[in-house]
Structures are given as structure tokens and as C-alpha cells.
Amino acid sequence: DGGITQSPKYLFRKEGQNVTLSCEQNLNHDAMYWYRQDPGQGLRLIYYSQIVNDFQKGDIAEGYSVSREKKESFPLTVTSAQKNPTAFYLCASSIRGPGTEAFFGQGTRLTVV
Amino acid sequence: EDKVVQSPLSLVVHEGDTVTLNCSYEVTNFRSLLWYKQEKKAPTFLFMLTSSGIEKKSGRLSSILDKKELFSILNITATQTGDSAIYLCAVEYSGGSNYKLTFGKGTLLTVNP
Numbered sequence: 001d002g003g004i005t006q007s008p009k010y011l012f013r014k015e016g017q018n019v020t021l022s023c024e025q026n027l028n029h030d031a032m033y034w035y036r037q038d039p040g041q042g043l044r045l046i047y048y049s050q051i052v053n054d055f056q057k058g059d060i061a062e063g064y065s066v067s068r069e070k071k072e073s074f075p076l077t078v079t080s081a082q083k084n085p086t087a088f089y090l091c092a093s094s095i096r097g098p099g100t101e102a103f104f105g106q107g108t109r110l111t112v113v
Numbered sequence: 114e115d116k117v118v119q120s121p122l123s124l125v126v127h128e129g130d131t132v133t134l135n136c137s138y139e140v141t142n143f144r145s146l147l148w149y150k151q152e153k154k155a156p157t158f159l160f161m162l163t164s165s166g167i168e169k170k171s172g173r174l175s176s177i178l179d180k181k182e183l184f185s186i187l188n189i190t191a192t193q194t195g196d197s198a199i200y201l202c203a204v205e206y207s208g209g210s211n212y213k214l215t216f217g218k219g220t221l222l223t224v225n226p
Binding site: 042 | 119122156157201203211215216217218
């Protein structure tokens, strides 16, 4: 089945550690996005990528890094520089072009302990 | 500064009521406005609006866009408890060769029996 897969669903991290969240899609979509969702904050854009080997910072990129070496994959690394990393992280993808809907993965809930 | 503003942030109604959710935006190079429903984890797509004044309808849900006044509404008639969710509005806009999908904070709708 086509779709977006995020893993893991739940992740615990100690303070000071980097952690990488996985996002894979088999929809042949060009564009991929990472969002962070906190209670009462909606979805805030962290990074997005229109094509392979290219990505742009979103509104809250500090403390995060991404790579886009393959069309299907857009992993997000939460670094120790991110001051408040505990949140729900959503990955999405869409066909490149105007006015196309984004499809979402099931999310990863990251908790820093 | 928020580019996409949703109101109200939360709403409690009884089954059978009709609700109207609002989304206003302020972006340059607007491309489309999208509505999503988020019940547990992954937001699911409801509507995509690109043209003013054309109502999109799906069962008890409908939505319309006003590009002159820069807002959209999502109507739900004869609400049911299964309509309880966070409703997210997103605006796609371009800046140069890139385009972004930015979300509002969402409206939490609770439908009581």
C-alpha cells in the first residue's frame, strides 16, 4: 500500500543526546515536510524539501537538521541544541506543484527524560 | 507573526448543532487553502480550495474560500460525536522557487451527545 511511514511511534531520549526520526514515503512525492505539534500550537513547520538534495528551513528550524539523499526518505535529527524537544512530530509529503494536498504519517511522540 | 489564524480555538456543541469554523490568512503568492481533520494522530485531508466563491461539499461538511477578504469557513451541519476532532487549516504559498504549507493552531471541536 502507498503511504508515509514514520518510526518509531514513541521515542524517549536523555537530555544532551541527538535522536533521528525516520520518515519514508512510497507515493513518489517530490515534496516532504516535518512539523512539530504542541498542545494549543497547531502544526509548526520545521523543515521542508521540494526535491532530492535540497531542503529549506521552516519557521522553527533551530536545533533540528534534515537530509534528503533519496526521494523516499526525509529523516529529521533532533539535536541537543533543541531546548524543548518533547513534542509530537509529523512528517508529510505532497506531489510537487501548486495546490496539492499533503499526506501525513502517523507521527512520532518524542519525550526527553 | 501568525500567517494563518483559526477561530475559535475550541468549541463545544451538542449533537445536531451546526458549526462554522473560521480560517483567515495573510500571505503573499497564495496558492491554495486546505482543511484537515485530526482525530488522534495523522491529520486527514478534507478539502482543498483554490478559487473564491466555489463551495466544496462532502456529506455534512462544506467549505468556501474568499480570496478578496482572505478567509475560509468550514461548516458542519447536524454534528455527530464522531465529528469531535481538531480541525486544521493550512495555506500553501510560494516564495521564489519554493512553496510552503503553513498551518493555523487548529480548532478543537467537541460534540457532546
